[in-house]
Amino acid sequence: MIIVNNKGENDELLDALGHEIKNPIALINANIDYINESKEVKETRINIIKGQLEKIMLITEQIMNIKKYKEEPKKNTWILDMIEELVHTYSSSYKGINIEIEEEVLEVECNVNLIELAISNMLKNGVEALDEVEHKEIKIKLEEDNEYIKIIVENSGKGLEGVTKEELMKNKITTKEKGTGLGLSIIEYVAKEHGGKFTLENRDEGGCVAMLAIKK
Numbered sequence: 001m002i003i004v005n006n007k008g009e010n011d012e013l014l015d016a017l018g019h020e021i022k023n024p025i026a027l028i029n030a031n032i033d034y035i036n037e038s039k040e041v042k043e044t045r046i047n048i049i050k051g052q053l054e055k056i057m058l059i060t061e062q063i064m065n066i067k068k069y070k071e072e073p074k075k076n077t078w079i080l081d082m083i084e085e086l087v088h089t090y091s092s093s094y095k096g097i098n099i100e101i102e103e104e105v106l107e108v109e110c111n112v113n114l115i116e117l118a119i120s121n122m123l124k125n126g127v128e129a130l131d132e133v134e135h136k137e138i139k140i141k142l143e144e145d146n147e148y149i150k151i152i153v154e155n156s157g158k159g160l161e162g163v164t165k166e167e168l169m170k171n172k173i174t175t176k177e178k179g180t181g182l183g184l185s186i187i188e189y190v191a192k193e194h195g196g197k198f199t200l201e202n203r204d205e206g207g208c209v210a211m212l213a214i215k216k
Contacts, residue, residue, distance in 0.1 A: 025053060025060075062117075062186060069113040070193065077112050079151060080105055083140055086120055094127060097136040104142035108149045108214055110194055115214070118190035118198075121183040122153040122210050129157030129208060148196060148213035159202040187212060 032049060080103060087099055108115075123138070130136040139154040184200065187210070191198040195215030203209050 025056060028053060065117060066114070066186065066189065069111060069117065072111055072113060074109050074111050076107055076109050077115075078105065078107050079115075079142055079149065082112070082116055083119060083142075083151070086116065086123060087140075090120075090123065094138075097127060097130060097138060099138045100140065102139070102141045104144075106142050106144055106149055108216070110214055111190075114190045114193060118187045118212055119151060119153075121187050122151070122212065125183055125210065126153050126155035126157075126208070129155045131157075133157055144216070147216060149216060151212045151214075152209060153211075154203060154207060154209045156205075156207040159206060159208055160200070 028049070032046060035046065035049075080101070083101060087094070087101070123140075126138050130138075133156060135156050137156040139152075141150075141152040141154070143150040143152065184198075188198045191212055191214070196213040198213070199211045201209055
């Protein structure tokens, strides 16, 4: 699994993957309008093609961002400020969802953009897990011990439903039409880049709890 491997030689591969995926996309997009005019091609087929193109573009953007962000120096940042800004930025996607943030003022030295990318994926996964449940709630907590700063995102969804985090990552499983299945791998990668760890488990009261630990 390329993006959770810390070896430097993968940097060039990530660049190549990003560019190689982007190159044919322009050609495919240019031909979609022509195909759409043909009466022999059903509209559903066009929608499938467009959906897959959106997925490829999302994967490409994620890969290129990881490579770019990895080169940035680490600096001290207030995690709570970052979380509150992310929640505010994506607030339009969280309508009808109760989001609780336990305010704990913690500063950590980190690669800011990589950590923001990981937390954004944790929030996105948590929100998407609420699609099919009536009680929609996200809880965000910050904790620390002698070794780690911990960012914890809980959701009141259906839980892992018989699969483990490792199985989800290995098989790139996603239940969302426009999902890529890469979100967990990205969080895991960011955790390793910071000497930390990422866990995903079911909650006793239902739903999941995701924890990103950053080495102090």
